[in-house]
Amino acid sequence: MDIASVCIFGGSGFVGQAVAEAAVARGLRVRVVTRRPGSARALTVLPTLERVVADPNDARSLSRALDNMDAAINLIGILHESAGATFSAVHAELPGKIAAACRAEGVRHLLHMSALGAARDAPSEYQRTKAEGEANARAAGVPCTIFRPSVIFGERDSFLNFFAALVRFFPVIPLAGANARFQPVWVEDVARAIAGALGDSQAFGKTYELCGPHAYTLAELVAFVAEASGRRPRIVPLPDWAATLQAVVFEHLPGKLITRDNLKSLSVDNVCASPFPRDFGFEPSPLEAIVPAYFTGRTARARYNLFRHRAGR
Secondary structure, three states: OOOOEEEOOOOHHHHHHHHHHHHHHOEEEEOOOOEOHHHHHHHHHOOOOEEEEOOOOOOOHHHHHHHOEEEEEEEEOOOOOOOOOOHHHHHHHHHHHHHHHHHHHHEEEEEEEEEOOOOOOOOOOOOOOOOHHHHHHHHHOOOOOEEEEEOOEEEOOHEEEHHHHHHHHHEEEEEOOOEEEEEEHHHHHHHHHHHHHHOHHHHHOEEEOOOOOOOEEEHHHHHHHHHHHOOOOOEEEEHHHHHHHHHHHHOOOOOEEEOHHHHHHHHEEOOOOOOOOHHOOOOOOEEEEEEEEOOOOHHHHHHHHHHOOOOOH
């Protein structure tokens, strides 16, 4: 299918900016929808990108955003609920609204980012609503492709960088879910896969799990981040009762570092059942090849190694 333009919802975020850059690199006309004009400012240097300020929950705004677009990508998601954004509204209902608007505006391909572990019978509300969102994205009848990544890492991520901040300031890290397993995938690999699937009829109706080449426990990831940051904290795995108590306290603090729903998600391994999809024609980058380049002081030499890695791809 010939795709010349794409509308990205959530394009101003960590993953969204990488996807927008990958789509522009393909020569596509890219429209990024954002509710906050300043949040997508970094993308204005991209030659074929336009920003549209709109509320994706508003039907008229959705129609205007999707006008004259060949494809759409939904990347909107939250890790924690708030008074103005619940899992049900953001993960389950919004994908249905976007899919219905895509159908009304003649959009020919919808790509929707869900999450690894999404299932109707999953232990957490986060995962269950992600599964509902997948079903709602497909229900409108627009050719749809679903992506389920494990935890996504990159220079501006909120996962590894969070632990990097902790190990910088605290000599002891009390860690909930220390034995939970993850298979982190680089943000640029995710963006490359999503951009590569645009307009590909072979991707219609498919669900792709996206993981890096290796799996780690959460404790191993924290230890890796500590070493890459030049720190040696003591990591103390918390028993279930202490982890729950920690979550009860933290979910009532500003920022909600961890919640009881997050703990429920950690009870299921966040790893892929099969290797990285061959459909995309490349192998994912290992964590060890990327993270040290931006954790070791962000030096010129470290950045050179990262640029060299990218060029080799």
